[in-house]
Amino acid sequence: MTKAETPATETAVNPYPPVRIVNDSYAPSIPSTRINPGKAVTDGTIGVLFMAYGGPETLEEMPGYLADIRSGRPTYAEVLEEISGNYEAIGGKSPLPEFTRAQVEATMAKLDEVGDYRAYIGMRHWSPWIEDAVRDMLDDGIRRAVAIVLAPQYSKLSVEKYQKKIKAALEMFHGQIEFAFVNQYHTEPGYITAMADRVRMGLAEFPEDQRGDVHVVLSAHSLPVRVIREGDPYADQLMESARLIAAQAGLSEEQWSWCYQSEGRSPEPWLGPQLEDWLPQLHAERGIDKVVSIAIGFVSDHVEILFDIDIEAQKVAQELGMRLVRPPALNTDPLFIGTVASVVHNKAQEL
Ligand SMILES: C=CC1=C(C)c2cc3[nH]c(cc4nc(cc5[nH]c(cc1n2)c(C)c5CCC(=O)O)C(CCC(=O)O)=C4C)c(C)c3C=C
Numbered sequence: 602m603t604k605a606e607t608p609a610t611e612t613a614v615n616p617y618p619p620v621r622i623v624n625d626s627y628a629p630s631i632p633s634t635r636i637n638p639g640k641a642v643t644d645g646t647i648g649v650l651f652m653a654y655g656g657p658e659t660l661e662e663m664p665g666y667l668a669d670i671r672s673g674r675p676t677y678a679e680v681l682e683e684i685s686g687n688y689e690a691i692g693g694k695s696p697l698p699e700f701t702r703a704q705v706e707a708t709m710a711k712l713d714e715v716g717d718y719r720a721y722i723g724m725r726h727w728s729p730w731i732e733d734a735v736r737d738m739l740d741d742g743i744r745r746a747v748a749i750v751l752a753p754q755y756s757k758l759s760v761e762k763y764q765k766k767i768k769a770a771l772e773m774f775h776g777q778i779e780f781a782f783v784n785q786y787h788t789e790p791g792y793i794t795a796m797a798d799r800v801r802m803g804l805a806e807f808p809e810d811q812r813g814d815v816h817v818v819l820s821a822h823s824l825p826v827r828v829i830r831e832g833d834p835y836a837d838q839l840m841e842s843a844r845l846i847a848a849q850a851g852l853s854e855e856q857w858s859w860c861y862q863s864e865g866r867s868p869e870p871w872l873g874p875q876l877e878d879w880l881p882q883l884h885a886e887r888g889i890d891k892v893v894s895i896a897i898g899f900v901s902d903h904v905e906i907l908f909d910i911d912i913e914a915q916k917v918a919q920e921l922g923m924r925l926v927r928p929p930a931l932n933t934d935p936l937f938i939g940t941v942a943s944v945v946h947n948k949a950q951e952l
Pocket residue numbers: 654656667670671672684752756758759822823824825864865866867898903904905
């Protein structure tokens with residue numbers, strides 16, 4: 602059969618699926634770094650750069666997000682699949698960008714009462730990037746600014762990396778902004794009380810006559826042990842926060858304990874015990890079957906809480922017949938927001 606004789610129906614069928622060089626169904630919307638655009642910038646205006654970890658808005662963004670977290674090292678397909686599965690289980694995207702924006706808007710409502718501030722959001726591992734925020738601050742004519750990470754404890758692997766990104770961005774854009782850096786706020790009374798309120802909220806989920814038997818497990822994101830051995834203050838600051846929170850909540854030494862969570866996938870040892878190992882130990886060695894779990898290093902609900910605690914640790918607890926209650930993260934808790942605002946305002950006085 603010649604080409605001209607080919608029936609129309611046959612030519613209409615392409616035996617090969619189209620080669621997808623780019624994913625044309627995915628058009629990313631770039632969120633703005635500016636929280637109050639249009640607000641005039643004068644010589645007296647202080648910029649505030651709020652920074653957070655960042656999270657993917659869709660599962661298509663996952664390979665790029667992981668590549669950034671892993672500093673460009675390739676991610677094995679099984680790891681990509683597993684982590685995508687974790688996000689799928691919590692709704693297919695990270696809630697962190699939305700919570701961060703809500704926290705920043707609430708903090709700015711407080712800061713507007715006390716000074717001339719203009720706020721920006723910059724993420725470490727995804728857009729809107731810290732670099733985008735610094736560029737926008739320069740474009741807006743900001744000359745002095747406070748930078749704060751939405752994480753109360755300092756580590757070379759967290760807060761310092763965010764700060765280095767600001768410095769690199771200033772170099773990249775040949776710009777000058779005088780930055781005052783908030784390094785930590787892990788003992789701020791408002792943060793401690795807000796976390797202690799979460800402990801009380803968790804305990805209140807149990808009938809009054811059972812509350813004496815409830816054990817409170819405080820936790821935070823793990824880090825490689827090596828980093829702490831090299832002198833990183835992260836673990837000490839966490840313990841300082843944890844002791845203050847437990848005391849503020851009126852817990853006796855036996856009523857609470859400490860562990861880590863969400864350790865990474867590298868062969869070196871990470872700080873432990875991990876929550877999913879600690880729960881069986883508490884159950885077997887101390888007969889504990891009622892637990893309140895609070896991640897004190899995180900200030901908003903995201904995958905490391907919604908999956909690692911609410912799904913993974915919860916499964917371990919249920920298999921042991923334990924009841925695990927996890928109150929919401931601080932998110933836009935007014936006490937916490939007021940604390941962030943006052944930490945920023947105090948830091949601004951150094952400029
Ligand atoms: C104090 C340090 C860290 C905080 C806080 C933190 C928060 C955080 N992490 C994720 C998601 C992932 N983190 C991953 C790896 C990873 N995270 C940290 C440190 C903190 N993360 C380290 C040191 C590493 C290892 C990086 C490396 O080079 O391999 C990953 C990748 C997969 C894995 O290893 O588990 C994910 C995903 C979120 C959402 C989050 C919340 C604020």
